[in-house]
Amino acid sequence: MAYDLEEQESLDQLKAWWEKWGTAVLSVITVGCLAFAAWNGWNWYQRYQGSKATIAYVQLQNAFVQGDAKNVVSIADGLMKEYPGNVFAGLAGFYRAAEAQRQKKPDEARQALNWIINESGRPEYETAARVRLAGIELDAGKADAALSVLTAAKPLEADAVSFNDRLGDVYFALKRYGEAKAxxxxxxxxxAFDGTVTPLLNIKLQSLPVETK
Structure with a gap:
């Protein structure tokens, strides 16, 4: 096909521009395509990993209900190791601690709860883990250690009942009755809205020395 002079000049300019910038443009396009593919791949991987964690968590619940200690430990440890940051890994830590307590292994329970607090990547579970850990320390007669565990907590509104209930228990054990009452x-x-533990709390308040009431 024949081109007039103006068209030929435009083609020559385009050719010169492509020779100078074509490789860079292709590189940018390639990087963009790879980034898009990687993003899609990462989303797929997260969904895949999430589904695997979900299945494992259901198996963990069943094992715990059935009293299958071996599988509770195995599945919980697997979730905590392979899916850190996943919501089910954090919850698995609680099952791991509960199973350890059921087997009268408080050190293993402490380890699981400390993992939730320090390594799970789920800050929304931290206070609940601290409440449980403080209970273990109380059972061991270590009220001061229990208080240290709780004073480091940053309870959310949803944690107010369990946190303050356990804090009162700790103060009571330390004979700091005024603080227990508060x-x-x-x-x-x-x-007040739910009323689940109100009867128990009233019993605890009634158990305080007369001068504290």
Whole structure:
């Protein structure tokens, strides 16, 4: 095909531009395509990993209900190791701790709960883990250690009942009855809507020395 002079000049300019910039343009396009493919691949991988974690978590629940200690430990440890940051890994830590307590292995329970606090990547579970850990320390007669565990907590509104209930228990064990009363009253106020633990909290408040009431 014949081109007039103006068209030929335009083609020559385009050819010169492509020779100078064509490789860079192709590189940018290639990188963009690879980035898009990687993004899609990562989303697929996350969904795949999430589905695997979900299946494992259901198996963990079943094993715990059935009292299958061996599988509880195996599945929980697997979730915690292979899926850190996943919501089910954090929950698996609680099952791991509960199974350890059921087997009267408090050190293993402490380890699982400390993993939730420090390594799970799920800050929304931290206070619940601290409440459980403080309970273990109380059972071991270590009220000071229990208080240290709780004072480092940053409880959310949803944690108000369980946190203040346990804090009251710790203060009571330390014979700091005024602080125990204040903590239990906070728990009572937070439980006003649901009322689940209100009867127990009232019993605890009634157990305080007369001069504290």
């Amino acid at each position: 903590a239990w009253e906070k728990a009572l106020k937070a439980d």
